[in-house]
Amino acid sequence: MGRKSAKDKKLLLVPSNVVSGLMEIANRQGKPFQGFVAETLQSALEVYAQGYSLEEIANAFELLGVCKSLGSKIVSDDIFGYLIDKVYVTDGEILRKKMYEFGRLCGRNLVSKHENPLVELKRLLSILGWDLNEASATNKDEDVEIRCISPVLSVQDTELLMNLVKGLVDAFGYGIEKQDCIKGIISLRCSKKRRS
Amino acid sequence: MGRKMLAAREDLVDQVNLVASRRGLTLFGVTNDALEHVLKLDKMGVMQSEVVREYEVSKATRDSGFVPIPEMLLYEIMDRAYVENRDWMLKKWNECGGWCGKYCSVKGFGSDLRELEKYLKGFLWNVNNFDLIQGSPNDVFVKCMSPRFSESYVSFLGSFLEGLFSALGYELAQKELSKGILELNFRIAKKV
Numbered sequence: 001m002g003r004k005s006a007k008d009k010k011l012l013l014v015p016s017n018v019v020s021g022l023m024e025i026a027n028r029q030g031k032p033f034q035g036f037v038a039e040t041l042q043s044a045l046e047v048y049a050q051g052y053s054l055e056e057i058a059n060a061f062e063l064l065g066v067c068k069s070l071g072s073k074i075v076s077d078d079i080f081g082y083l084i085d086k087v088y089v090t091d092g093e094i095l096r097k098k099m100y101e102f103g104r105l106c107g108r109n110l111v112s113k114h115e116n117p118l119v120e121l122k123r124l125l126s127i128l129g130w131d132l133n134e135a136s137a138t139n140k141d142e143d144v145e146i147r148c149i150s151p152v153l154s155v156q157d158t159e160l161l162m163n164l165v166k167g168l169v170d171a172f173g174y175g176i177e178k179q180d181c182i183k184g185i186i187s188l189r190c191s192k193k194r195r196s
Numbered sequence: 197m198g199r200k201m202l203a204a205r206e207d208l209v210d211q212v213n214l215v216a217s218r219r220g221l222t223l224f225g226v227t228n229d230a231l232e233h234v235l236k237l238d239k240m241g242v243m244q245s246e247v248v249r250e251y252e253v254s255k256a257t258r259d260s261g262f263v264p265i266p267e268m269l270l271y272e273i274m275d276r277a278y279v280e281n282r283d284w285m286l287k288k289w290n291e292c293g294g295w296c297g298k299y300c301s302v303k304g305f306g307s308d309l310r311e312l313e314k315y316l317k318g319f320l321w322n323v324n325n326f327d328l329i330q331g332s333p334n335d336v337f338v339k340c341m342s343p344r345f346s347e348s349y350v351s352f353l354g355s356f357l358e359g360l361f362s363a364l365g366y367e368l369a370q371k372e373l374s375k376g377i378l379e380l381n382f383r384i385a386k387k388v
Binding site for chain 1: 198199200201202203204205206207208209210211212215223224227228229230231232233234235236237238240242243244247248250251254257260261262263264265266267268269270272273276277280281285288289292318319320321322336344349357
């Protein structure tokens with residue numbers, strides 16, 4: 001059996017609407033259709049080879065875009081931790097307010113893109129560098145219970161994270177009914193705000 | 197839903213088939229997942245290759261211990277630290293840059309200016325003007341501008357880049373820092 005050359009072709013079964021969509025993009029980019037399909041599959045294979053999924057990458061891209069558009073800066077976690085330690089004692093209230101405001105802005109951005117933005121909570125927190133053991137939003141009757149747990153968070157970090165989450169849920173249209181916050185654990189019970 | 201046959205390179209189809217069987221999926225399922233994502237990303241106005249590249253860069257920054265911090269929070273605390281602990285902070289940013297320089301070196305893109313620029317753009321993701329320019333064979337110029345940069349941030353960023361380039365075997369030849377503007381010239385360090 002001879003070696004396969006890159007020119008050999010195989011047929012793939014694909015939904016017609018996907019084929020026409022791909023043709024449209026290839027035409028718009030001025031690329032030959034076959035080449036465009038090869039490029040797409042190659043890029044997908046690179047993603048799979050690294051152990052990711054395309055969905056994961058597309059979601060991360062979208063959430064990173066939210067952070068980027070709101071003017072986040074990429075900073076060493078170590079330096080940020082030091083800065084927080086330094087300033088938190090005297091200006092904790094200012095920092096908490098700023099974190100809340102940032103959460104609200106992120107939330108408003110997500111609301112415009114997602115039908116149920118609460119689903120994106122864990123992903124967004126992970127993108128923002130909050131490496132949590134648990135971040136969940138569970139429906140309880142008409143309320144939503146949010147839990148964030150990480151044993152490595154300091155008291156300051158936990159309080160800042162809680163304000164970020166409170167800002168997010170406010171933008172998602174929820175009010176806080178009950179809140180608990182101790183080092184490494186946040187628990188919020190939220191209910192949908194009524195429109196007056 | 198109608199279906200069509202699509203001709204694709206055999207070697208690629210075989211690889212997709214391999215991925216599918218490894219993941220317990222069908223060739224049809226994996227192919228469609230890949231192709232449908234291209235359509236989804238196109239609706240977002242981006243190309244798949246761009247998204248993959250951005251993800252890799254953001255992963256590299258995360259692996260380097262960096263996280264996105266709200267700008268409004270960061271400038272507040274950095275300005276304070278600049279007044280109270282300037283030297284300590286400059287040293288810390290320099291060390292951080294040194295670590296990242298080593299990271300680039302280990303990852304194999306420390307000597308490729310274009311790859312290095314892409315990596316650094318991961319740190320400066322919302323800055324439109326960031327360039328690494330090869331001057332003479334021994335010189336690299338770094339230019340970065342953003343009206344939003346505070347004086348403290350420019351100083352810290354300068355120190356970070358000094359650490360990074362030092363780890364890559366360069367020494368600082370010239371430095372111009374002012375609010376919103378950073379210009380650095382690095383030269384390959386002479387071996388003692």
